[in-house]
Amino acid sequence: MADVCTTGERLFKELDEYIESVGAKPDKLISILQKAQELFGYLSPEVQQHIADTLKIPASQVYGVVTFYNFFSTKPKGKIQIKVCLGTACYVKGADRILERFLEELQVKPEEPTKDGLFSVHPVRCLGACSMAPVILVGEKDFYGRLKPDMVPRIIAKYREGVK
Ligand code: FES
Incomplete structure (x- = not known):
């Protein structure tokens, strides 16, 4: 049977693999966010929540970091x-x-x-x-x-x- 996997699922999978490689720890949050932005193009609430759940930290903590640094974007950008x-x-x-x-x-x-x-x-x-x-x-x-x-x-x- 063909492996059915949407682009979004594939990107989440790639993000999870990255998190696993660096370790799902809060001190890795910035590099994980950078990787997520590279993969998705921006950091949607869904992606932020996923990272918060994976690192077992509050979503507000992720949001705080995302909005503190201006190189993170919460809106989609053009290619x-x-x-x-x-x-x-x-x-x-x-x-x-x-x-x-x-x-x-x-x-x-x-x-x-x-x-x-x-x-x-x-x-x-x-x-x-x-x-x-x-x-x-x-x-x-x-x-x-x-x-x-x-x-x-x-x-x-x-x-x-x-x-x-
Ligand atoms: S003002 Fe310096 S490059 Fe535009």
């Missing part, structure tokens, strides 16, 4: 995250119009994933590349600088093509 810098150097060079154009082209609000789950747009503070203002960061390492709003559709198209 490709577009960070638009709104730091001072970028802002004076029109970063707000870049942000607006991304939101308009993708038909989303900030931090919200597109319907196909491919993109989400995140306003951020200085990306450390002020001399190239205005700057965006796509994914983990693709920086684009000296942007103009008209360049936005081409950038989106490039990543759409890349996932076909």
